[in-house]
Amino acid sequence: MKLDPRIPGGPLADKWTKFKTNVPLVTPANKRKYEVIVVGTGLAGASAAASLAELGYRVKSFCFQDSPRRAHSIAAQGGINAAKNYQNDGDSVKRLFHDTIKGGDFRSREANVYRLAEVSVNIIDQCVAQGVPFAREYGGMLANRSFGGAQVSRTFYARGATGQQLLLGAYQALSRQIGLGRVRMFPRHEMLDLVLDEGRAQGIITRNLVTGELTAHEADAVLLCTGGYGNAYYLSTYARGSNVTASWRAHRRGALFSNPCFTQIHPTCIPVSGEYQSKLTLMSESLRNDGRCWVPKSAGEKRSAAQIPEGERDYFLERLYPSYGNLAPRDIASRAAKRVCDEGRGVGPSGLGVYLDFSEAIGRLGESTVKERYANLFSMYHEITGESAYESPMRIFPAVHYTMGGLWVDYHLMSNIPGLFVLGEANFSDHGANRLGASALMQGLADGYFVLPYTIGDYLSKQKPGGKKTNRQAEAFWQATETVQARTKKLLGIRGTKPVSDFHRRLGKILWDQCGMSRTKKGLEQGVEEIRGLRQEFWENVNVPGSGEDLNQSLEKAGRVSDFLELGELMCRDALERDESCGCHFREDHQTAEGECERRDEKFSHVSAWEFQGEGKAEVRHAEPLSFEEVQLATRSYK
Amino acid sequence: MKLHLRVWRQKGREAEGQFETYEAKGLNPNMSFLEMMDVVNDELTKEGKEPVAFEHDCREGICGSCAMVINGEPHGPNKAATTCQVYLRSFQDGETLTVEPWRARAFPVLKDLVTDRSAFDKVIQAGGFVSVNTGQAPDANAMPIGKEDAEKAFDAAHCIGCGACVAACRNGSAMLFVAAKVSHLGMLPQGQPERGERVRKMVAAMDAAGFGNCSNQYACEAVCPKEISADWIGRMNRDYAVSAAKKL
Numbered sequence: 056m057k058l059d060p061r062i063p064g065g066p067l068a069d070k071w072t073k074f075k076t077n078v079p080l081v082t083p084a085n086k087r088k089y090e091v092i093v094v095g096t097g098l099a100g101a102s103a104a105a106s107l108a109e110l111g112y113r114v115k116s117f118c119f120q121d122s123p124r125r126a127h128s129i130a131a132q133g134g135i136n137a138a139k140n141y142q143n144d145g146d147s148v149k150r151l152f153h154d155t156i157k158g159g160d161f162r163s164r165e166a167n168v169y170r171l172a173e174v175s176v177n178i179i180d181q182c183v184a185q186g187v188p189f190a191r192e193y194g195g196m197l198a199n200r201s202f203g204g205a206q207v208s209r210t211f212y213a214r215g216a217t218g219q220q221l222l223l224g225a226y227q228a229l230s231r232q233i234g235l236g237r238v239r240m241f242p243r244h245e246m247l248d249l250v251l252d253e254g255r256a257q258g259i260i261t262r263n264l265v266t267g268e269l270t271a272h273e274a275d276a277v278l279l280c281t282g283g284y285g286n287a288y289y290l291s292t293y294a295r296g297s298n299v300t301a302s303w304r305a306h307r308r309g310a311l312f313s314n315p316c317f318t319q320i321h322p323t324c325i326p327v328s329g330e331y332q333s334k335l336t337l338m339s340e341s342l343r344n345d346g347r348c349w350v351p352k353s354a355g356e357k358r359s360a361a362q363i364p365e366g367e368r369d370y371f372l373e374r375l376y377p378s379y380g381n382l383a384p385r386d387i388a389s390r391a392a393k394r395v396c397d398e399g400r401g402v403g404p405s406g407l408g409v410y411l412d413f414s415e416a417i418g419r420l421g422e423s424t425v426k427e428r429y430a431n432l433f434s435m436y437h438e439i440t441g442e443s444a445y446e447s448p449m450r451i452f453p454a455v456h457y458t459m460g461g462l463w464v465d466y467h468l469m470s471n472i473p474g475l476f477v478l479g480e481a482n483f484s485d486h487g488a489n490r491l492g493a494s495a496l497m498q499g500l501a502d503g504y505f506v507l508p509y510t511i512g513d514y515l516s517k518q519k520p521g522g523k524k525t526n527r528q529a530e531a532f533w534q535a536t537e538t539v540q541a542r543t544k545k546l547l548g549i550r551g552t553k554p555v556s557d558f559h560r561r562l563g564k565i566l567w568d569q570c571g572m573s574r575t576k577k578g579l580e581q582g583v584e585e586i587r588g589l590r591q592e593f594w595e596n597v598n599v600p601g602s603g604e605d606l607n608q609s610l611e612k613a614g615r616v617s618d619f620l621e622l623g624e625l626m627c628r629d630a631l632e633r634d635e636s637c638g639c640h641f642r643e644d645h646q647t648a649e650g651e652c653e654r655r656d657e658k659f660s661h662v663s664a665w666e667f668q669g670e671g672k673a674e675v676r677h678a679e680p681l682s683f684e685e686v687q688l689a690t691r692s693y694k
Numbered sequence: 695m696k697l698h699l700r701v702w703r704q705k706g707r708e709a710e711g712q713f714e715t716y717e718a719k720g721l722n723p724n725m726s727f728l729e730m731m732d733v734v735n736d737e738l739t740k741e742g743k744e745p746v747a748f749e750h751d752c753r754e755g756i757c758g759s760c761a762m763v764i765n766g767e768p769h770g771p772n773k774a775a776t777t778c779q780v781y782l783r784s785f786q787d788g789e790t791l792t793v794e795p796w797r798a799r800a801f802p803v804l805k806d807l808v809t810d811r812s813a814f815d816k817v818i819q820a821g822g823f824v825s826v827n828t829g830q831a832p833d834a835n836a837m838p839i840g841k842e843d844a845e846k847a848f849d850a851a852h853c854i855g856c857g858a859c860v861a862a863c864r865n866g867s868a869m870l871f872v873a874a875k876v877s878h879l880g881m882l883p884q885g886q887p888e889r890g891e892r893v894r895k896m897v898a899a900m901d902a903a904g905f906g907n908c909s910n911q912y913a914c915e916a917v918c919p920k921e922i923s924a925d926w927i928g929r930m931n932r933d934y935a936v937s938a939a940k941k942l
Binding site for chain 2: 102105106109120121122123124125127129130139141177179180181182183184185186188189190191192193194195196197213214216219220223226227228230231233234240242265294295296328329331332333334336337434435438439441504505508552553554556557598600601605606608609
């Protein structure tokens with residue numbers, strides 16, 4: 056299969072402007088004839104739905120939560136990047152572009168990333184106009200802080216709740232359109248299938264999570280803005296409801312899945328405290344502006360942090376990466392933390408933890424300034440651990456946080472299925488093999504506010520609105536509804552002995568052990584085998600109580616976990632086939648003498664794109680080669 | 695650690711509900727309250743019974759999904775915390791806990807501990823926004839906003855829309871929720887052009903949704919996980935009065 060990314064010609068810096076100038080338009084009178092389905096109401100979905108409705112399209116918006124305001128973008132803490140150069144510290148579109156490409160270890164598409172950096176400046180303007188209360192300096196100007204992998208301050212923030220404020224901005228824009236009757240909102244609806252006719256996306260099948268009713272929704276285009284798949288690992292910083300179902304069901308209908316093994320493990324999360332644990336909590340990367348990571352110099356240290364003298368502490372990030380220090384990118388910082396723990400120098404009851412110490416910052420800035428910057432994070436830490444980070448250092452450990460992989464899209468954000476667009480974390484396009492901090496919010500809003508509203512015009516202007524109401528199309532919707540019904544019936548009919556959570560936990564453990572921070576050929580092969588076995592056991596022995604005709608949370612979970620059980624195998628297979636190390640994907644057999652990633656550009660400077668072949672059959676791997684015109688491929692160094 | 699639970703069970707919106715009793719055993723004080731509910735639900739599943747439906751998502755106190763009244767208190771015993779941020783170390787071994795859904799006319803029960811809070815969305819749809827289309831914005835630094843004003847606006851904007859304020863109020867009033875949004879936008883220069891219209895429309899939507907009025911008991915403020923101040927209600931009333939008078 057030939058994958059055409061449809062990147063416009065001309066110099067990198069002119070591509071987007073050229074595209075916008077030449078893209079075919081849909082006249083205002085015709086826009087209202089087109090109906091667009093938007094699945095998901097996070098930053099990407101809410102911003103896209105609102106912007107499309109403002110343009111005059113008819114929009115149907117879906118979310119599984121009880122309200123669009125609860126999508127998991129709400130939990131993003133630290134900030135959003137933009138190349139505003141308000142700090143006069145040498146930032147520019149080109150520098151943000153370059154940092155993002157390098158941060159992703161040269162596994163993302165140049166043209167998409169350049170566009171992202173370009174529109175980043177408009178996002179801040181838009182959000183401020185909506186009333187997002189970003190942090191300000193005394194003179195009334197916007198404040199910035201630094202995030203990992205950058206040597207400038209380009210991160211805008213609203214205390215430790217930037218995602219919440221940005222999402223509420225987008226939610227309010229969406230609410231305005233709902234109030235005006237231009238968006239029809241379907242909360243508590245889960246997308247369970249994609250409907251194609253003549254190879255084009257024509258609609259979706261949803262389940263009403265309160266009544267169990269299945270409905271077919273037709274449209275001229277379908278947008279998936281359904282987030283990442285990190286919950287495959289069971290324990291993660293994702294919301295408990297975050298899932299891959301919409302993306303995966305589209306994949307089963309032919310949408311290619313790219314780089315599924317590119318999963319971000321964030322260095323600073325509160326360590327696991329016991330078997331019962333249901334989720335992990337992030338401690339924002341912004342803390343590394345002032346917190347210093349350290350472990351004892353010797354293994355088996357029994358003294359408390361306060362009793363260990365300065366000379367016996369190893370500030371390992373500052374030692375290993377002097378020019379970026381504690382703000383080394385996430386993949387690198389996580390691996391360094393894992394390594395010191397593997398050496399027996401980890402702290403806390405499990406030995407799986409490192410200190411994040413604020414005593415130097417409290418001494419330098421005073422406790423009140425530290426409180427002003429991070430109070431909500433310190434209180435979250437206190438609630439969960441019962442410890443005060445003002446008095447003793449935080450204990451942190453890496454945890455699954457984000458997925459760079461996702462459905463394959465071209466420059467238009469359209470998947471290989473015409474009419475199916477994928478935005479935000481659900482697509483693969485901008486972050487390569489590692490995402491920089493504060494770039495997820497940037498990408499979600501860039502896609503929804505400023506990219507898709509242009510690129511969708513190119514597709515719709517070539518389609519007749521309303522599609523063709525043919526028998527064949529009706530047949531496609533009927534067949535998809537039957538598929539969903541059959542799966543539901545099957546899940547409810549097993550009545551085995553184990554709850555869904557049991558399978559999910561075991562899948563998570565396999566993925567964390569074999570497809571986590573460090574990967575080997577043998578481990579990944581074992582992972583594939585184990586997941587196949589687990590999947591079989593699931594379909595024989597899961598217990599899903601209740602019926603399909605009312606609110607049934609066990610059934611919802613079972614459906615999602617059944618998809619994770621398929622995806623998990625693909626994650627391992629993708630990691631197995633990518634016989635190199637890059638960014639988050641660290642294959643032990645491909646490392647430098649210093650233990651850093653060793654890329655194999657001659658063989659793997661490409662995006663993998665997996666094609667579903669049918670139940671139980673091995674997927675086929677395609678590749679989109681990456682060509683770099685602007686940046687020089689180099690070994691990534693933060694030393 | 696062990697706890698006795700009395701949990702509200704209700705099959706559906708129209709069904710009669712009742713309390714059922716469960717023993718939660720082998721608990722760890724470092725577990726969260728919702729993790730205990732997970733354990734109880736897995737046990738019920740193994741016994742072939744239907745688990746307790748309850749709402750939750752982020753489990754870090756920001757999405758506003760979780761909503762349980764524990765021993766009569768919305769979000770349980772901890773100050774400035776959501777239900778998901780309650781840990782078992784807050785309870786005594788062997789204690790009996792009564793767990794109920796939000797109870798308010800505007801939030802009907804859908805099943806067990808799950809209620810319908812879409813009335814909040816309707817209030818926002820009526821006017822809780824700045825009417826600015828994508829692409830219309832001037833440069834972000836073109837409009838300076840004092841640090842203190844920005845911080846105060848954030849304090850109001852931090853509301854997570856969980857509805858604890860309504861559940862705590864004897865009148866089932868949503869004044870704290872509405873006032874927080876009215877004040878967040880009304881305090882910023884961006885929100886000025888629609889300030890009067892916004893408060894009138896939002897208050898009208900609030901009344902239409904069946905929320906009660908405020909009688910200055912401040913139970914809302916006491917249970918708010920984000921410590922939204924009841925002072926905002928005073929500010930909203932003033933905005934409303936000024937706007938209504940101007941319209942006359």
